[in-house]
Amino acid sequence: MDKSTIIKNIVKQKQRPHLKFRLKKETELFTDQLFYTLFDAETDVETHLSLLEKQFTELVELACWDQLNYCTKIWNKYVEKLPEILEKLNLDAVAIYENDPASNSIEEVYLAYPGFFAIAIYRLSHEFYKIGLPLIPRLMTEYAHKLTGVDINPGAQIGRSFFIDHATGIVIGETAVIKDNVKIYQGVTLGALSVSKNLKNIKRHPTVEDNVTIYANAIILGGETVIGANSIIGGSAWLTSSVPENSIVYHDPEIKIKNAIHE
Structure with missing residues (x-):
């Protein structure tokens, strides 16, 4: 050619x-x-x-x-x-x-x-x-x-006194709603359960009520998912359903510590 x-x-x-x-x-x-x-x-x-x-x-x-x-x-x-x-x-x-x-x-x-x-x-x-x-x-x-x-989509709705710490890796989707006095740490995702194109004009991302703290690497998905006011979401938690207000949610991994000398 x-x-x-x-x-x-x-x-x-x-x-x-x-x-x-x-x-x-x-x-x-x-x-x-x-x-x-x-x-x-x-x-x-x-x-x-x-x-x-x-x-x-x-x-x-x-x-x-x-x-x-x-x-x-x-x-x-x-x-x-x-x-x-x-x-x-x-x-x-x-x-x-x-x-x-x-x-x-x-x-x-x-x-x-x-x-x-x-x-x-x-x-x-x-x-x-x-x-x-x-x-x-x-x-x-x-x-x-x-x-x-x-990564904050410009369509998200975010209230007053929003706190982001460390920042890296945070994703907030287009239809997410974040109310007042919310604190979010690195690696948090407020995402969608499905990315089908026909959901474009439908609420796909979570709602976070007032005074919620979401710790590092927590993943919260779905347009019907609501994190109730005054709740604490622990690090690495995975949520696809709503949480009532004043809740504490945490991920409980199994951690084993062995003494290498006696192996």
């Missing part, structure tokens, strides 16, 4: 689908700028909101969204939500600081905690998800996933 034929075949297949990978990179830049605008003391809010609006318009155009003409209106509504989002994120930071004995300052949480960054990008993307903006919310949370190891 000659070179021109190879190129022709590549171009033909490349159009299925037609992708602009610049959208991914530009979304990551937009996400960083949004984070800095809210948290960096040296980033002027007024100036950078104007820059963000321009970036947002370019993203919407790259995403080929049919509501491009309403972009300014959509952006203005989003900006109105930013003070509320920031208030929630400040509560998240306080929850992390107060619940992690290893944290030395609230500044450390904002600057160094991957769990906080993942929560921040989730909250900032969730508002875009709610208005039906294609691709961009998911690209935002996947950017956080790449940097932190935390």
Whole structure:
């Protein structure tokens, strides 16, 4: 096969689908700028909101969204939500600081905690998800996933004062509901029992009520699964059914210790 034929075949297949990978990179830049605008003391809010609006318009155009003409209106509504989002994120930071004995300052949480960054990008993307903006919310949370190891779908509903410790390996599905003052440790999965495509618009992921603690590597599956308020889910537990409030659930592995010298 000659070179021109190879190129022709590549171009033909490349159009299925037609992708602009610049959208991914530009979304990551937009996400960083949004984070800095809210948290960096040296980033002027007024100036950078104007820059963000321009970036947002370019993203919407790259995403080929049919509501491009309403972009300014959509952006203005989003900006109105930013003070509320920031208030929630400040509560998240306080929850992390107060619940992690290893944290030395609230500044450390904002600057160094991957769990906080993942929560921040989730909250900032969730508002875009709610208005039906294609691709961009998911690209935002996947950017956080790449940097932190935390996979939070932008469609999840997460309440106030959310605490993530260590972060790595956490998965929170699209239809998960997490209420207030919930603490989650590394490796936790809030997932679906089935991944059949016909379940797209059906609640597939668990509900976690107020004041629940879920320890490392616990797996909780199913849209009808509810973890009752004030419950503690121990490490490595596997749950596919509901738990009443004030429960303690734990995994009880059989551990044997032998003295190697006398073997």
